[in-house]
Amino acid sequence: MEVCESSKVSLREFGCEQNLLSRPDGSASFVQGDTSVMAGVYGPAEVKVSKEIYDRATLEVLIQPKVGLPTVRERSQEQCIRETCEASLLLSLHPRSSLTLVLQVLHDDGSLLSCFLNAACMALMDAGLPMSCLFCGVTCAINTDGQIITDPTAAQEKESRALMTFAIDCAKRRVLMSSTKGSFSVHELQQCIAVSQKASEKIFQFYRDSVRRRYSKNL
Amino acid sequence: MAGLELLSDQGYRLDGRKATELRKVQARMGVFAQADGSAYLEQGNTRALAVVYGPHEMRGSRSRTLHDRAAINCQYSMATFSTAERKRRPHGDRKSTEMSLHLKQTFEAAIMTQLYPRSQIDIYVKILQSDGGNYSVCVNAATLAVIDAGIPMRDYVCACSVGFVDETPLADLCYAEESVSSLSVALLPRGGQIALLQMDARLHQDHLEALMEAAMTACKGVSKVLDEVVRQHLQEAAVLNVCP
Amino acid sequence: MKDTPLSNCERDFILKAIEEKKRLDGRQTYDFRRIKITFGTDYGCCFVDLGKTRVMAQVSCELVAPKESRPNEGIMFFNIELSPMASPAFEQGRQSELSVKLNRQLERCLRNSKCIDTESLCVVAGEKVWQIRVDVSMLNNDGNLMDAASVAAITALCHFRRPDVGIQGDEVTVYSPEERDPIPLSIYHMPISISFSFFQQGTFLLVDPCEREERVMDGLLMIAMNKHREICSIQSSGGIMLLKEQVMRCSKIAAVKVSEITELISKALLNDRTARKAGGRCGFAESMPQERITALKTDETLMETSDVTERANDIVEKAGAPPQTVPSPLVPAPGVGQVSQGQQNTWGLQEEDEDDDDDDDEQNGKETKMETEPQEEEKGAGDVVEISDSEEEEVVILTSETSGQAKNADSSSHQKRAAASKRRPKK
Numbered sequence: 001m002e003v004c005e006s007s008k009v010s011l012r013e014f015g016c017e018q019n020l021l022s023r024p025d026g027s028a029s030f031v032q033g034d035t036s037v038m039a040g041v042y043g044p045a046e047v048k049v050s051k052e053i054y055d056r057a058t059l060e061v062l063i064q065p066k067v068g069l070p071t072v073r074e075r076s077q078e079q080c081i082r083e084t085c086e087a088s089l090l091l092s093l094h095p096r097s098s099l100t101l102v103l104q105v106l107h108d109d110g111s112l113l114s115c116f117l118n119a120a121c122m123a124l125m126d127a128g129l130p131m132s133c134l135f136c137g138v139t140c141a142i143n144t145d146g147q148i149i150t151d152p153t154a155a156q157e158k159e160s161r162a163l164m165t166f167a168i169d170c171a172k173r174r175v176l177m178s179s180t181k182g183s184f185s186v187h188e189l190q191q192c193i194a195v196s197q198k199a200s201e202k203i204f205q206f207y208r209d210s211v212r213r214r215y216s217k218n219l
Numbered sequence: 220m221a222g223l224e225l226l227s228d229q230g231y232r233l234d235g236r237k238a239t240e241l242r243k244v245q246a247r248m249g250v251f252a253q254a255d256g257s258a259y260l261e262q263g264n265t266r267a268l269a270v271v272y273g274p275h276e277m278r279g280s281r282s283r284t285l286h287d288r289a290a291i292n293c294q295y296s297m298a299t300f301s302t303a304e305r306k307r308r309p310h311g312d313r314k315s316t317e318m319s320l321h322l323k324q325t326f327e328a329a330i331m332t333q334l335y336p337r338s339q340i341d342i343y344v345k346i347l348q349s350d351g352g353n354y355s356v357c358v359n360a361a362t363l364a365v366i367d368a369g370i371p372m373r374d375y376v377c378a379c380s381v382g383f384v385d386e387t388p389l390a391d392l393c394y395a396e397e398s399v400s401s402l403s404v405a406l407l408p409r410g411g412q413i414a415l416l417q418m419d420a421r422l423h424q425d426h427l428e429a430l431m432e433a434a435m436t437a438c439k440g441v442s443k444v445l446d447e448v449v450r451q452h453l454q455e456a457a458v459l460n461v462c463p
Numbered sequence: 464m465k466d467t468p469l470s471n472c473e474r475d476f477i478l479k480a481i482e483e484k485k486r487l488d489g490r491q492t493y494d495f496r497r498i499k500i501t502f503g504t505d506y507g508c509c510f511v512d513l514g515k516t517r518v519m520a521q522v523s524c525e526l527v528a529p530k531e532s533r534p535n536e537g538i539m540f541f542n543i544e545l546s547p548m549a550s551p552a553f554e555q556g557r558q559s560e561l562s563v564k565l566n567r568q569l570e571r572c573l574r575n576s577k578c579i580d581t582e583s584l585c586v587v588a589g590e591k592v593w594q595i596r597v598d599v600s601m602l603n604n605d606g607n608l609m610d611a612a613s614v615a616a617i618t619a620l621c622h623f624r625r626p627d628v629g630i631q632g633d634e635v636t637v638y639s640p641e642e643r644d645p646i647p648l649s650i651y652h653m654p655i656s657i658s659f660s661f662f663q664q665g666t667f668l669l670v671d672p673c674e675r676e677e678r679v680m681d682g683l684l685m686i687a688m689n690k691h692r693e694i695c696s697i698q699s700s701g702g703i704m705l706l707k708e709q710v711m712r713c714s715k716i717a718a719v720k721v722s723e724i725t726e727l728i729s730k731a732l733l734n735d736r737t738a739r740k741a742g743g744r745c746g747f748a749e750s751m752p753q754e755r756i757t758a759l760k761t762d763e764t765l766m767e768t769s770d771v772t773e774r775a776n777d778i779v780e781k782a783g784a785p786p787q788t789v790p791s792p793l794v795p796a797p798g799v800g801q802v803s804q805g806q807q808n809t810w811g812l813q814e815e816d817e818d819d820d821d822d823d824d825e826q827n828g829k830e831t832k833m834e835t836e837p838q839e840e841e842k843g844a845g846d847v848v849e850i851s852d853s854e855e856e857e858v859v860i861l862t863s864e865t866s867g868q869a870k871n872a873d874s875s876s877h878q879k880r881a882a883a884s885k886r887r888p889k890k
Contacts (some may be wrong), residue, residue: 015760
């Protein structure tokens, strides 16, 4: 009943480009299948007095939807991403300063939140901000037959019974953040976490490869 | 607007003017006592009221202070009853914000702001009745108000809108003519310098020169009228001062 | 966040260079930076790179009621969003002077010039028209946002397809792209805005200023024109004094630039159309440069998940089953009703009582069995394949039972009611 078919457990082709914008201190675009997101990081920089925190940096995450103004949905996603980043960034190294992470949706074809997380991590890396660990996002969908689908497309998301996104850290593969929708059993949840941890290995390997490629040439 | 004949075969416009004829301009300076400068101006059916305060110390956020010249603050608004359709006009919609920006830009070019560093000049303009050429009438009214306030300017700033119908440039457009095509120019007539240029029409490039020429001539015409108003006002003021 | 200020020596350096007819990036005075146009996966999405300036435009549509003053015309809505990604000086959701200026210029350039046939967007006069919404987001600001935005907006409009609609009587049906091919908008001409910046009181003129040049310029003149050399809008800004000759010269330069850019746009549109017709994949993912050292791409990856199930089982087992024991109910004094969490409901509800005492007939017993079974299923969920097999058998039995029960449903409810009425006097 809840046995996942191996054919469904795959990640769509993914890619990323770092340092593609000239203005931000760090930028990256992350692509998962057709879903693509662009991220830009500014900071550490001067902070508004009203937002100043005396012992660490203030992190602000902004999501720009493709059409119209940000809605409640974007706000809640911002919150999820902010908490993930706060868990991995060493914010206490930059007290009384501001970090701004801006995420722009370029195309939404499912697994948007995980794509946000991956783009955010790549951009933070590009900005050279100190982090205790890297993180990645994996989205799992459970369809009506009880099969687990990782990295679902928009159509698969629509047909699914439950949708879960996890942020996983690279050090111990622990779950930094989870966002779920729909109904599922404890067992299914554990199964999805296990699948996501598996998938995260692929993504972290990709992070490593792309960074290695980037610094492969010495000046 | 297809059915409307803007220019008759005899060369007369809807309101009986010739192509290059301006509307009747009437103006009064110093209409308010407590403001530093004020003016009321009618150009045909378009009427505007302008008030100037300053130069005075910076108010509001001090971060806008300019250390080498005066900051100019403009606010444009339209009265609820100014158009045929009665309409509440909230502050800060795109069109009026843009108009405020344009006025600010025009007067930054014309006022000798470097004489008043670290200070602020406020210009408030209100359209009481709108019948085309809102921008031009506002500029003309504000010029008189600035002169009334005794703030030195490089020259009069005169603005006028022109349109292009049947290969003929029309000067000083009314509302019906404006909706077809319009080019607004704010001119410092003595040097022939353009402080603001704005066009809202589809026009072939070849006609641009003729149109701009017409606009500049019209602006010079306005400047003559404004000059007369100022002289008249000063004479009256002088007479009042001599025999109190 | 504030923008980084420009130092005085930097300002002097740029101005001095301009006086010597040199520009920071090695361009000539009338040169445009390289324009690159790419399209997104769906219709009406367009990215424009102008040097390092990057802009995205997305066109969307929806059926709305028309404006009262124009009952048979569609509505055009433009919005330029100065995303904080483009520059630290931009703030989210604030109407800055720049955003008003850009938005109005785009409106003037594309709406007032009537380049789009709004009457063709009417579905039912006075009731339903299409509203076409153009969202332009700035991704990176390296100067001359207006030109990039106007190119992106008009290209996205040309690229956009709206769904086809059918009208039967009063009903309007919107066909999905699978049912009927979507329809392109009818566009008469393509106005493109060209910016000129002036330095030293209008002595020097540059086309397509970059961000540094924009910071030291005295004023800006934007001319929007189409390839037929028709001027669609002119707007000067900043405190400069223009002379008529300068305006005329700019309009001549603009005509040349516009024809070049228009050609580029039509070429880009044609390329995209042939790519889409060939069935090739297109979109942002495809347009990502592969050869750059900062970019990397992987193919679809499969994952080894053989031990996932076991791992999940382990964790669930280790965690242990959630405590089944219900906190012992407080025994209320006789005659006291109580409703709260974890406690039994002691309001005189008959149905609950029935479930508790199972001295009733067989039908009732079956009913409770039916209710408990799915719970058991969930508890043993997904352990191994075998269980699911056996469960399936059970399901078969259950269904047969329920069908059998359906017949007796009436009688059983009668009996229940009878039982209930019997018990009532007891309490």
